[in-house]
Amino acid sequence: MSEIKETVFSKIIRREIPVDIIYEDDLALAFKDIQPQAPVHILVIPKKPIPKLADVEPQDYTLVGHLLLIVRHIAKQAGLASGYRVVINNGSDAGQTVNHLHIHLLGGRQMKWPPG
Template sequence: MTDQDTVFSKIIRREISADIVYEDELVLAFKDIAPQAPVHIILIPKKPIPKLADATPEDHALMGHLLLKAKQVAAEAGLDNGFRVVINNGPDGGQTVFHLHVHIMGGRQMQWPPG
């Protein structure tokens, strides 16, 4: 599957609708369609990186931007009491869409271990 085929790429190109909560030139955030918490937002880089393990040193600034925007999106969603950030990497890590993405979840007490 090429990046052109992922659901997230289609959301970036507006070929599939999404409830977008944040966007800038590098990233896009939208509400998860199958939320696992009262607040569940997906944050994706617009650059097609299949998984975290595929990020390169050239992606250094983008990776920092992604995490700083996760903090901002969580604050804008009212997650002042805390939130969880999850990045699944590869099939054994639970990744099902091969476009790097960050899950921002909150609005309830998170359990540990997660899975």
């Protein structure tokens, strides 16, 4: 596993940085991205500090499934019945800029393929 370091998401979880929270439970937090790339752009993060997808362990199986169910719940609440994109960047070459696992929920506009 990658070394766990303090991140902006750690500070958001501790409420040291204010964000527009959409969903929260004991395991996860979801909030609006401060630099949205679509009309709906929400980040879903585990409260457990996992640096990236490659660092997920077998014991995180339930947590990762829980995160995806949160994405589904938020997408439904946001009225994204016609579709949405779910993105997990893994590592700097993929565009991951915060070393804390996070899922991007993007919707509200037509998505292009291939993504950039």
